[in-house]
Amino acid sequence: MVKYVVRRLLQSIPILFGITLLSYLLMTAAPGGPVAALAFDPRISAAERQRLEARLGVNDPWLVQYLRWLIGDDWMRRDTDGDGIADTAILIPLDANGDGVPEPPGERRGVLRGDFGISFTHRRPVLDVLFERVPATLELSISALLIGASVGITIGVLAAVRRGSIFDNLTRVLAVVFDAIPGFWLGLMLILLLGSQLGLLPMQGRCRVTMDDSCPPVYQRIEYLILPTFILSTGLIAGYSRFTRASMLDVMGEDYMRTARAKGLRERVVWFKHGARNALIPIATFLGPALTGLLGGAVITETVFSWPGVGREAIAAVSQRNYPVVMAVTVYAALATIIGYLISDILYGIIDPRIRLE
Amino acid sequence: MLLLTALVMPASAQETLGAGEGAPIIYPNFGGDPTTFNPLLVNDGGSSAVVARIFPAFIGIDPFTGAFVPGAAGAIASDWTISEDGRTYTFTIRDDWTWSDGTPFTSMDIKYAYDAIVSGQINTPLASAVVTVESVEAPDPKTVVITFVAPTCTAINVASSIPPIPSHVFTELFGTDYAQMNDSPWNLAPTVTADAFDFGNFRPGEQVTLVANQNYADAQLGYVVPQGWIMRMLASQTVEVEEFLAGNLTIIPSVPEDRQAELEALADAGEIQMHKGPSAGWQFLSFNLADPTNPRNGLDADGSPIDQGNHPIFGDVRVRQAFAMSIDHAALNAGAFAGTGFPVAGPILPQSWAYPDSVQPWPYDPEAAAALLDEAGWIDHDNNPATPRIAQGALYADDGTRLSFTLTTFSGNPSVDASTLIMQDQLRATGFDMQLEIIEFQAMVEKFLNQEFDAAVLFFGLDPQNPDEFTDLFTPAGDVVGAGFNVSSYNNPRATELLELARTVPDCDTEVRKAYYEEFQQIIHDDLPWFFINVSIVPSVARGDLVNFAPTEYSLYWNIDAWSYQLTR
Numbered sequence: 038m039v040k041y042v043v044r045r046l047l048q049s050i051p052i053l054f055g056i057t058l059l060s061y062l063l064m065t066a067a068p069g070g071p072v073a074a075l076a077f078d079p080r081i082s083a084a085e086r087q088r089l090e091a092r093l094g095v096n097d098p099w100l101v102q103y104l105r106w107l108i109g110d111d112w113m114r115r116d117t118d119g120d121g122i123a124d125t126a127i128l129i130p131l132d133a134n135g136d137g138v139p140e141p142p143g144e145r146r147g148v149l150r151g152d153f154g155i156s157f158t159h160r161r162p163v164l165d166v167l168f169e170r171v172p173a174t175l176e177l178s179i180s181a182l183l184i185g186a187s188v189g190i191t192i193g194v195l196a197a198v199r200r201g202s203i204f205d206n207l208t209r210v211l212a213v214v215f216d217a218i219p220g221f222w223l224g225l226m227l228i229l230l231l232g233s234q235l236g237l238l239p240m241q242g243r244c245r246v247t248m249d250d251s252c253p254p255v256y257q258r259i260e261y262l263i264l265p266t267f268i269l270s271t272g273l274i275a276g277y278s279r280f281t282r283a284s285m286l287d288v289m290g291e292d293y294m295r296t297a298r299a300k301g302l303r304e305r306v307v308w309f310k311h312g313a314r315n316a317l318i319p320i321a322t323f324l325g326p327a328l329t330g331l332l333g334g335a336v337i338t339e340t341v342f343s344w345p346g347v348g349r350e351a352i353a354a355v356s357q358r359n360y361p362v363v364m365a366v367t368v369y370a371a372l373a374t375i376i377g378y379l380i381s382d383i384l385y386g387i388i389d390p391r392i393r394l395e
Numbered sequence: 396m397l398l399l400t401a402l403v404m405p406a407s408a409q410e411t412l413g414a415g416e417g418a419p420i421i422y423p424n425f426g427g428d429p430t431t432f433n434p435l436l437v438n439d440g441g442s443s444a445v446v447a448r449i450f451p452a453f454i455g456i457d458p459f460t461g462a463f464v465p466g467a468a469g470a471i472a473s474d475w476t477i478s479e480d481g482r483t484y485t486f487t488i489r490d491d492w493t494w495s496d497g498t499p500f501t502s503m504d505i506k507y508a509y510d511a512i513v514s515g516q517i518n519t520p521l522a523s524a525v526v527t528v529e530s531v532e533a534p535d536p537k538t539v540v541i542t543f544v545a546p547t548c549t550a551i552n553v554a555s556s557i558p559p560i561p562s563h564v565f566t567e568l569f570g571t572d573y574a575q576m577n578d579s580p581w582n583l584a585p586t587v588t589a590d591a592f593d594f595g596n597f598r599p600g601e602q603v604t605l606v607a608n609q610n611y612a613d614a615q616l617g618y619v620v621p622q623g624w625i626m627r628m629l630a631s632q633t634v635e636v637e638e639f640l641a642g643n644l645t646i647i648p649s650v651p652e653d654r655q656a657e658l659e660a661l662a663d664a665g666e667i668q669m670h671k672g673p674s675a676g677w678q679f680l681s682f683n684l685a686d687p688t689n690p691r692n693g694l695d696a697d698g699s700p701i702d703q704g705n706h707p708i709f710g711d712v713r714v715r716q717a718f719a720m721s722i723d724h725a726a727l728n729a730g731a732f733a734g735t736g737f738p739v740a741g742p743i744l745p746q747s748w749a750y751p752d753s754v755q756p757w758p759y760d761p762e763a764a765a766a767l768l769d770e771a772g773w774i775d776h777d778n779n780p781a782t783p784r785i786a787q788g789a790l791y792a793d794d795g796t797r798l799s800f801t802l803t804t805f806s807g808n809p810s811v812d813a814s815t816l817i818m819q820d821q822l823r824a825t826g827f828d829m830q831l832e833i834i835e836f837q838a839m840v841e842k843f844l845n846q847e848f849d850a851a852v853l854f855f856g857l858d859p860q861n862p863d864e865f866t867d868l869f870t871p872a873g874d875v876v877g878a879g880f881n882v883s884s885y886n887n888p889r890a891t892e893l894l895e896l897a898r899t900v901p902d903c904d905t906e907v908r909k910a911y912y913e914e915f916q917q918i919i920h921d922d923l924p925w926f927f928i929n930v931s932i933v934p935s936v937a938r939g940d941l942v943n944f945a946p947t948e949y950s951l952y953w954n955i956d957a958w959s960y961q962l963t964r
Contacts, residue, residue: 068835068838068841073844075438076438079857079880082522083879084878085523086878089518158430233641240643241627241629242601248595248604252598353427356836356837
């Protein structure tokens with residue numbers, strides 16, 4: 038097992054590398070840039086905008102920018118005589134803004150050395166910006182995953198054992214409906230109905246507005262989780278219920294189910310102990326895609342509900358062309374997806390002893 | 396901990412509360428978190444809103460006239476004198492007010508700020524604002540001497556852009572290594588401030604909290620009424636209005652157009668308070684006067700004009716004028732701006748001291764527009780006004796060219812969407828074929844600054860009291876591909892000269908300056924590098940029970956320290 042996990046992790050390195058390269062290329066090829074986003078103001082002179090461009094390094098070729106992000110620029114523009122002024126440069130010009138004065142020596146060490154850079158807009162280390170938002174995203178994602186899996190699997194099992202019943206047909210229709218409804222639309226509708234019109238639930242945010250710096254533990258502010266969790270879990274409930282139903286129907290006709298019944302076991306024991314347990318095996322593989330879907334869904338849900346998580350920051354970073362944050366979120370999402378699929382495979386091996394991970 | 400749900404009582408039925416007894420002012424923000432609370436680095440709306448509540452200005456305005464005045468509330472300059480040659484301004488720093496740690500304001504608070512701005516080491520948007528300053532000196536703790544490169548009538552505007560900072564703190568933290576300021580943790584947790592509120596805390600993605608500063612020297616009532624000021628991060632304007640209606644926001648500084656009628660009805664019923672004032676900006680349409688397939692700067696390195704070619708359609712001023720006369724603003728206003736807008740003739744707005752009444756917007760006159768197009772060599776070849784005209788003897792287009800162009804604008808703004816569609820329809824009646832290119836904002840900005848468009852619609856605003864800010868928009872100095880705002884490649888030497896003349900009037904005689912700006916407005920009106928589509932009346936709303944909510948045309952927040960309401964828990 039350990040050998041398998043290590044091999045899979047090693048295999049994921051080139052995948053991750055490819056994802057970052059492609060992402061950087063697409064990001065820098067997209068129209069618009071961070072300077073326009075940071076300094077779109079007629080009161081800022083053209084020369085000042087050009088200086089900002091040089092300072093951020095966004096006027097370098099995209100491959101140089103990518104290398105800076107990957108392995109830093111402390112080797113690209115260096116101060117060799119220790120006077121604090123850069124005197125040698127590789128790949129990038131010594132005087133990037135053309136004002137006759139060398140730019141400061143490079144300070145970035147690159148992601149391979151643990152430096153994800155400085156956010157263009159926040160002017161803080163990117164990891165600081167993201168780490169303070171990870172707890173909110175985890176809170177929402179874990180809630181949605183728990184609700185989505187437990188409700189979805191339960192509905193799927195019940196629909197299968199009552200195949201053709203009103204419950205089965207109703208849940209199948211609802212699964213399709215909730216799978217098809219865009220989360221942002223449903224979110225806004227629920228905000229208007231339950232938040233604005235009925236005043237039953239908060240419309241925005243994660244905690245109460247307070248004068249102090251406190252946000253109480255999650256169990257004291259469940260009301261803030263209800264709407265975003267519901268929106269984020271609807272797709273999961275739909276997916277899990279349909280997948281579980283199909284899987285349950287597959288195992289219903291198996292010999293061991295007939296044997297269990299022949300032994301005189303009660304139907305409930307047959308369904309849940311023998312049927313559902315085996316039906317869950319293929320469902321384990323759903324975890325990887327579910328995690329990916331959660332990350333994607335969190336971006337929308339966090340934005341609609343002003344939930345202070347990574348997804349909302351990602352949207353802001355994309356619209357502001359905040360390249361370092363966009364890349365960090367890309368790495369975060371890629372890692373989460375790779376790990377999600379790896380966990381799926383490991384679970385598969387644990388649930389089904391016939392499968393050996395080698 | 397405060398649960399912010401409230402029962403609203405009319406403001407008139409309530410009395411102003413005591414020091415710190417009022418509920419906190421809850422202010423909405425969307426579009427991203429504030430990024431810094433350092434006045435030298437502020438470059439976004441959210442950050443500016445916070446900084447304005449916790450840091451003083453150097454020179455302040457009279458909220459009832461909009462003019463800079465000595466000793467204005469919330470500003471540290473108590474007085475100033477001007478040297479005979481008009482180059483040197485000597486300011487006196489007031490001594491009846493201190494930073495939040497008790498340290499008196501000193502002239503170094505201005506000098507340090509200026510030195511940091513011009514050092515080139517910090518990421519500040521203010522460097523361009525002070526290019527006309529030759530030096531800032533602090534001969535004694537209460538005197539600041541600012542010398543300008545040349546006499547300028549914009550001196551006070553320029554000086555006012557230098558924000559006071561607590562130099563005693565900054566000197567200790569950064570010394571003269573200003574670059575350290577860029578990434579300093581102080582930027583998001585300022586320890587020393589000075590205004591109606593002190594910094595409290597910042598929960599990223601959620602809220603910024605400020606607490607009442609009862610040592611604020613300029614408090615309208617002698618004390619600060621609200622317990623604090625809280626900026627809430629919200630998802631969108633839609634949610635903003637819903638949160639306001641639910642009592643979870645104290646004010647909305649700018650009501651979205653599609654909700655104005657609804658909120659106005661509530662204001663008429665006395666349930667909320669509403670203040671209306673003209674926007675400080677315009678929605679405008681820039682014509683590209685140069686060849687968009689080969690954008691070039693307006694001037695070469697020696698300052699000589701560069702041949703930029705001509706736009707086949709909009710290179711001819713008669714076509715631009717015909718365009719303007721094809722637009723029915725009344726219909727546009729009703730369809731796109733909920734009837735709240737008005738047209739303007741040029742960039743100088745009615746609330747500006749320099750506004751000339753004599754220059755009026757282009758009239759809606761489709762017949763005159765058609766005649767002008769005929770004269771310009773764009774003919775209605777099939778006697779069908781609804782089909783695009785074609786060139787026959789036009790100035791810059793080959794014969795047979797259709798009067799067809801692309802209007803580039805950005806997505807996601809309902810009034811822009813509606814106004815461009817209405818204009819498209821109106822222009823069709825005079826033989827223009829306008830294709831719409833609606834793209835993501837940053838992509839649009841890139842095309843706009845790169846001058847790769849036929850015509851482009853945007854909106855933004857500058858300081859209405861300082862027409863000199865139009866320099867980068869309408870003179871060749873701003874015609875820099877990819878970076879300058881004279882995206883039309885407009886160059887009228889007289890317009891450039893008028894801005895210079897108005898800037899350097901001896902003794903800055905207001906009437907003389909106004910005459911120059913009047914001629915400038917007339918030239919921009921006639922030459923039409925930009926067509927000013929609309930200026931909106933922007934309502935602000937506040938809770939019905941908010942006492943002392945009394946915005947002026949120039950300031951919404953001038954007495955925010957006296958705003959008072961109580962929450963019913």
